[in-house]
Amino acid sequence: FDWPLFWTFLRPQLLALSAAVVLALGAALLNVRIPVLLGQLVNVVARCARGHVPTYLREVRRPALRLLAVYCLQGLLTFGYIALLARVGEQVAGNMRKALFSALLRQEVAFFDATRTGQLVTRLTADIQEFKSSFKLAISQGLRSGTQTAGCFVSLYLLSPKLTGLLLVALPVLVSAGAFIGAFLRSLSRQAQEQVAKATVVADEALGNVRTVRAFAMEEQQARLFRAEVDRAGHLSEQLGLGIAAFQGLSNLALNGIVLGTIFVGGSLMAGDELTPGDLMSFLVASQTVQRSLANISILMGQVVRGLSAGARVFELLRLEPLVPLQGGISIPAHSLRGRICFNHVSFSYPTRPGYRVLEDFSLTLPPCQTVAIVGPSGGGKSTVAALLERFYEPTAGTITLDGHNITSLDPSWLRGQVIGFISQEPVLFGTTIMENIRFGKPGASDAEVYEAARLANADGFIRSFPEGYDTIVGERGTALSGGQKQRIAIARALLKDPAVLILDEATSALDAQAERAVQEALDRAATGRTVLLIAHRLSTIQGAHLIAVLAQGRVAEAGTHEQLVRRGGLYAELIRRQ
Ligand SMILES: Nc1ncnc2c1ncn2[C@@H]1O[C@H](COP(=O)(O)OP(=O)(O)OP(=O)(O)O)[C@@H](O)[C@H]1O
Ligand SMILES: [Mg+2]
Structure with missing residues (x-):
């Protein structure tokens, strides 16, 4: 402690x-x-x-x-x-x-x-x-x-002194017996509580994932699971109740026994003129106080532990x-920030899975104001590259630089809050209004700025078509919106801060062809004047990129423009042929 x-x-x-x-x-x-x-x-x-x-x-x-x-x-x-x-x-x-x-x-x-x-x-x-x-x-x-x-x-x-001597013999026996039973009851109570917690976990998971439960018609099975846990908890609690009842009965008996004994012995002392009735009364009240205090202390011990x-x-x-602290380090003044990013021989394993190399000697340069796309197999480490640039994790080896500065020397909150706009693979919104969600990108933004960002992300139209417009509540984690709508709001949120570097992790994957075009337009518009790291599965969305890097075995296997790579007939050409 x-x-x-x-x-x-x-x-x-x-x-x-x-x-x-x-x-x-x-x-x-x-x-x-x-x-x-x-x-x-x-x-x-x-x-x-x-x-x-x-x-x-x-x-x-x-x-x-x-x-x-x-x-x-x-x-x-x-x-x-x-x-x-x-x-x-x-x-x-x-x-x-x-x-x-x-x-x-x-x-x-x-x-x-x-x-x-x-x-x-x-x-x-x-x-x-x-x-x-x-x-x-x-x-x-x-x-x-x-x-x-x-x-x-x-x-x-x-x-x-005589009565006190008797009490000194009786009390410790009773108190230690009480403490013993008390410890047993406490462990029973803990078990009962843990069992209740287990039942709660079942309920929590089923209610939180009600769509999955419904889709697999598992209501009855989940209810059965819950019933079993609740029954077990009830059983334990009943046992606990029984124990408490016995404890109360026994302690009443003991306390009353002490009163009776005191009066009995005290009476004989009174007969011998050693004690007045008032003294006996005082003695009774005081000994009750001592008993209550000792019982309290033994309960207190468990509670304090x-x-x-x-x-x-x-x-x-x-x-x-x-x-990595949230703040501290240098920041580059806005007018001299160019947005050139280099990955130099970066190796990386996730801390939770140290033996597994996700990136190995990964090197890539993102020139200022250009779009670089990364393609590669699922699980190949594309999202990991984005996470390293955001400094969610530190590379195991190698460095990442922004305009020649190692990003470990830069102020992380400046880097994340003002330089990089990040649209993640599974955008998550907060359970408030659309307005608040977009403003999350830049807390001080005016309404006009929010509308502008939404227009840029092609979201303004559908937002205004809702009866409540920008005040629509998006539901817990954004569940009251479609996948594409959520994504466009996430894009608006990222664009609001006008970032010099934009990371798009498969930002168009959840859209139909028409909506994809709408988002693609928005992204093309947003990409001008920024360094863009584009991660995509659909090769159609990246053909216009200035550079395409193919990620394989944790490193860049080949890089070039779409035409160069197709002509080369390597991995990328193979991917194109298969799509
Ligand atoms: N938080 C994490 N902890 C441990 N391992 C992770 C974590 N996130 C990802 N991984 C592992 O790292 C590897 C690369 O994952 P990553 O998300 O970068 O792949 P990806 O290329 O983005 O795949 P996809 O195209 O499916 O999105 C995978 O094997 C994955 O299991
Ligand atoms: Mg990914």
Whole structure:
């Protein structure tokens, strides 16, 4: 567990936290006083039991009022420390959440290849929640229970050393038995929770992929799967309920047994004039307080252990530094940026699959303001070339340069945000309006700029044909649009930032012939004045490229214009012949 990091979150709340601790301590000390005052009251009551009402009222007023005052003060202190702790807890948890989210967004793409999104969301929500609750509990309950146990033991001893001695024998036995059963119940509860989570995963997958489920008519099978998981969870939870019921029954029996035993032994002491009735009353209340406190402490222990491990998981992610920071490095002034890109002997394996070379000694130059196309077999590494240029990954060997600067020396956020426009193979939109989605390319863009980019991407027409126009909501990840519409919006999004370098990864693959022509026109228009890296399966879309590179076995096998390559009769000519 990372205490120094936790301290950075705690430090701003130190004042409120110290106040809470002081108030909690005060409340606990008052709790220790209460049994003694109660005993004094009972003594007065017992003395006056046969006296007249007026003397009784006179005598009882002082101890009763004192007790009332202590009750009120105790209530006030309790209110104070709980309110303060809630504030501190929410502030710390909120700040941790914000920091964790930024830390996650900062991580490199390879991190997300290796980690499941659901897991990260759990870190962000459930783990921080758990940590917060046990932190609050440790302070409020821990302080109170600890002080009360110690304090009440002192008053118990002062009241009657003999009775206290008996209690000291009985209590540890009962508490350790309780802790043992408690640990068993907790493990049962964890199992039940995990089983519920399993059922949730089934539901999540089926509901999230409802189209696939429907297309394969798998509703009944998925429902059966879910039923089985839910039944198993229900079974475990029933067992847990049974265990809790037994535990409650047993602990009631034990507590009542202690009361009975105390009165029994105390009675004999009273008969020998060693104890007043008031002392016995004080003793009973104080010993109940001790029992409750000890039970609380044993529950608290388990909670704190769970909270610490949840916190440790969060802090581990917070400490994680990405290999490539989002910012930092030089940027080339806009007027001298030409957009010449060179891949020099680049080799690359994905970090999640280190033994598998995707690119091997790959060299390619993209001259400024020209279009270079890459073709090659599926899985040959074309999209990987684009990912390396975006610095989603770092080459294993070799360098990539922009206008002669190694891109590792350039500011990544400048490179991605202002130089490169990237239209990926499977464009994904956010679940907001079309307007917002296009503006994602350049947050400060005016409406007019957005319309212009949409026109350039041949998207303006179909957007305006929707009843809501640019305010149409595109659905989760853009599912409420056709493939071609999604692509054209992605093109508009990339064009909005007027990038010097444009990467198109099979941007026309999901379109019919007519729409493809529309997009092709848009792309031809957009390509002028930019360096374009065009990745395509359909050879018809790349014949106008200034240079065509054929990717085979991770390197450029041949390169040239369409005519040159056809004349050469190599791989490209073979591809053309087969299409
Ligand atoms: N994130 C990843 N982690 C590990 N391996 C990957 C990852 N992405 C791609 N690969 C592997 O790298 C190789 C090249 O993939 P890439 O996506 O670059 O191919 P491609 O040429 O774009 O293919 P296609 O024409 O089908 O789009 C493939 O064997 C693929 O399995
Ligand atoms: Mg690809």
